[in-house]
Amino acid sequence: MSGDGRPGDMRPLPAVPGERPPKPRPAPVPEPEAAEYWKAARDGRLVVQRCDDCGRHQLYPRARCLACGGPVSWVEASGRAVVYSYTVIRQNYARPFRDWIPYVVALVDLDEGPRVMTNIVGCDPEAVSVGMAVRARFEPVSEEAGIALFEPA
Amino acid sequence: MSAPWRRRAVVAGVATSDYPHLPDFSEHAVHAQAAQRALDDAGLTWADVDGLATTGFFPMYATGVAEYLGLHPTYYDETNAGGASFEVLVEHAAYAIEAGVAEVVLVTYGSVQLSQMGRRLGTGGGGGAAAMAPGPAIYDALWGNTLVGNYALAARRHMHEYGTTPEQLASVAVTMRQHAAHNPMAQYRDPVTVEEVLSSRLVADPLHKLDCCVISDGGAACVVTSAERAADLPSAPVYVLGGAHATSHHLNLSAASDLTVSPAAQSGPLAFERAGVTPDDVDVAQLYDSFTITVVLTVEDLGFCAKGEGGPFVEKGGLALGGKLPTNTDGGGLSACHPGMRGMFLVVEAVRQLRGQAGATQVADARVAVAHGTGGMLSTGATLVLGREAP
Structure with missing residues (x-):
């Protein structure tokens, strides 16, 4: 269990004497081309790459547009998305994840187009469904990075 | 239709090692057992092998298996496509045979995953080293x-x-x-x-x-050679059609x-x-x-x-x-x-x-x-x- 016990609440439990302290959510070591992406999430914003030539949006961050090879710039995304697929993880021996079980891992399609891996939080795992509308919320994980989680819209 | 002069690749020998539990075997010993049996099945010897194809979880893996087996192949391949690797390696071996750059390619696999890593890898593992994921792998690695x-x-x-x-x-x-x-x-x-x-x-x-x-623990191997070479061998050849x-x-x-x-x-x-x-x-x-x-x-x-x-x-x-x-x-x-x-x-x-x-x-x-x-x-x-x- 974690947080206040609500499924999807991944705040770490307060330390209990004799127990190992909870492990924090892992933080990325940002690649140079992705620093802006992680930093924006640290600041509570979701950004995506937009092609200067063809206008297509993409994640994860790449050096060029996957569709046409054009140069890309960062633009702010709406944070709105729909669940493409999801699973409820009920077995994972690795910390900190095992402390979260059961938790929802999902692929969500942003309104702008890109698909991202995430956790669905703020609701019972059984309440998640394919096609469900969700919105981003953010969690800082280091000085230079935050991550976007999603919750029911 | 293939040209009449074209060399055809065949599988001339196959074998598995013992399985599913090999607590007394090293990973490479599993390779050796499967490979020996496949060569026996093909009616060939180690001295006939001029090609080695295998893959595992470390770079230069084929080179290491060649060393362990005492082979000095002039064709080797360790293309890693995960669970699909050995179909790729046999496909490549067939091309090498058909191109005439190898005569007898040993394709071998060995693992003692059950004995060495326990039962966690397949069902529960993953994500533990999330922040260490190399390069772009980080994007899907933070979510457990x-x-x-x-x-x-x-x-x-x-x-x-x-x-x-x-x-x-x-x-x-x-x-x-x-x-x-x-x-x-x-x-x-x-x-x-x-x-x-x-x-x-x-x-x-x-x-x-x-x-x-x-x-499980276990391994398997096959021998790929030409139809011409296989004509003199004991087992009915199986053609690599495509x-x-x-x-x-x-x-x-x-x-x-x-x-x-x-x-x-x-x-x-x-x-x-x-x-x-x-x-x-x-x-x-x-x-x-x-x-x-x-x-x-x-x-x-x-x-x-x-x-x-x-x-x-x-x-x-x-x-x-x-x-x-x-x-x-x-x-x-x-x-x-x-x-x-x-x-x-x-x-x-x-x-x-x-x-x-x-x-x-x-x-x-x-x-x-x-x-x-x-x-x-x-x-x-x-x-x-x-x-x-x-x-």
């Missing part, structure tokens, strides 16, 4: 997804789009166990029912424990455009075209069964049924002996043996079927077999079409 979770995401989407049911997925595991009952070496042989699969614990919804492959491989993404499942389609949709049609056969010509199949959903996707993508009809196909006995496509006649990775990268076992069982050596699960008069490997997170697919007769 597991290997099973990736396949569960595919299963959930397939259920959503096509109405595939947990019962249909479970029927794959039930059929594999029926086949394993005839394999004395299989890790699990007692029959299971759909109800028992569905009442085994959920690992990652909608996949239960019995929707997941077993974790092969192809494809990839849709690597570790980031978010980079896959459609989770209901695996790379088999690319590799399958290419392999059949190169082999000059169609799915209707296939008598028996060995399809990577890392998870039950893997098989459902593969039968669709290889064209044995239409997209979306994999669920009804497997539920109606399509994979069973006597069914439309008898599959994994040794019990598969779901019941017999899954040491991590099972692809070599698929080739061994396909060859045994085409030779008529498959025992109680022999498919009568099997002439054309398919071995299809799937690797990573549904990331790679490799199709081999094998035949009893020269093309």
